Amino acid sequence: MLTINDPASVAAIGLALLLGGILKGAVGMGSPVIAVPVMASFVDVRIAVALMVLPNLATNLWQLWAFREGRMSGWLPWLFALGGGLGVALGTVMLLQFSAEMLKLIIAAAVLIFVGLRVSKPHFTISPRLATPLAGPLGVGAGVLQGAAGISAPISVSFLNAMQLPRAVFIPTISLFFTAMTLVQIPMLSAAGVITAEIALLGAAALAPLFLGMPIGALAAKSISPQGFNRLIQVMLVLLALKLLVDVLP
Structure with missing residues (x-):
């Protein structure tokens, strides 16, 4: 039975989900990058990952539909x-x-690693001819990270960013990728007993702050410079990573 009795912990998780929704609305990805490290500070990592699976499916299906006109043609998105x-x-x-x-x-x-790549290689590019054969292997690597840690961004986002995709194409491409992964995670985690009825209900509840944050993020994307927004997110992520390291290391 999952119980979080500390009101401050509940508030921190709710704020993390809201911030994750803002990031998702602004750039089309990133809610687990913020939410999973925060939740992992208060609950078992497996629970943190499982709690994000159903919200991931719902938000990515919504973005697939909302940005359907920008879907990329060819094999690349399907291989990925x-x-x-x-x-x-x-x-x-x-x-x-x-x-x-x-x-x-x-x-x-x-x-x-994700933050380091964004800071050190902001202008690294991959040509369309090279990107298609790389899509499958890099998709596998990103999927391993997503399954084990709930965060695929060091590979998935770095790959798609290097292709210099416009936002309207980036969002449906990454949303298809996340949808495919969650459709695998749900039956596997359910069969292992990690996703229970209680976790499913909590995942449904997590949709509220996520969907609340997404329009805020979409608006912020129009009013805040991408560079300023990225720096703010990077600082937050480094602090979260350091908090996890402090929790683990003696």
């Missing part, structure tokens, strides 16, 4: 999504087998 589905199956096995401390270290490392 298929790779993500295969990788998340392996990552879910790791989630079920690894210790909580190891999973927290994976999350912290994934967050720090």
Whole structure:
């Protein structure tokens, strides 16, 4: 039975979900990048990952529909999504087998790598000809991270950013990728007993702050410079990663 009796913890998780929704609305991804590290500070990592699965499915299906006119043609988005589905199956096995401390270290490392790549290689590009053959293998790698730590951004977002996709194309591409992964995670985590009726209800409740934050993020994307927004997110993520490391390291 999952219980969080500390009001401050409940408030922190709710705020993390709201901020995750703002980031999702602004750039089309990122709600787990913020929400999972925060929740992992208060509940078991497996619960934190499981709580985000149903909200991920709902928000990404919504964005797939909302940005359907920007869907990319060709094999790339489907190869990327298929790779993500295969990788998340392996990552879910790791989630079920690894210790909580190891999973927290994976999350912290994934967050720090993501921030490091965004800071050190902001203008790195991948040509369309090279991107298509890379989509499957990179999708697998991103899926492994998503399954094990609930965060695929170090690979998935870095890959799509390097393609220099406009926002209207980036969002349906990443949403298809996340949808494919959640469709694999749900039956696997349910069969393992991680997603229970209680977790499903809490996941449904998490949709409220996420959907509340998404229009705020969409508005912020029009009124705040991308550079300023990215710097703010990067500072927040580094602080979250350091908090997880402090929790684990002696």
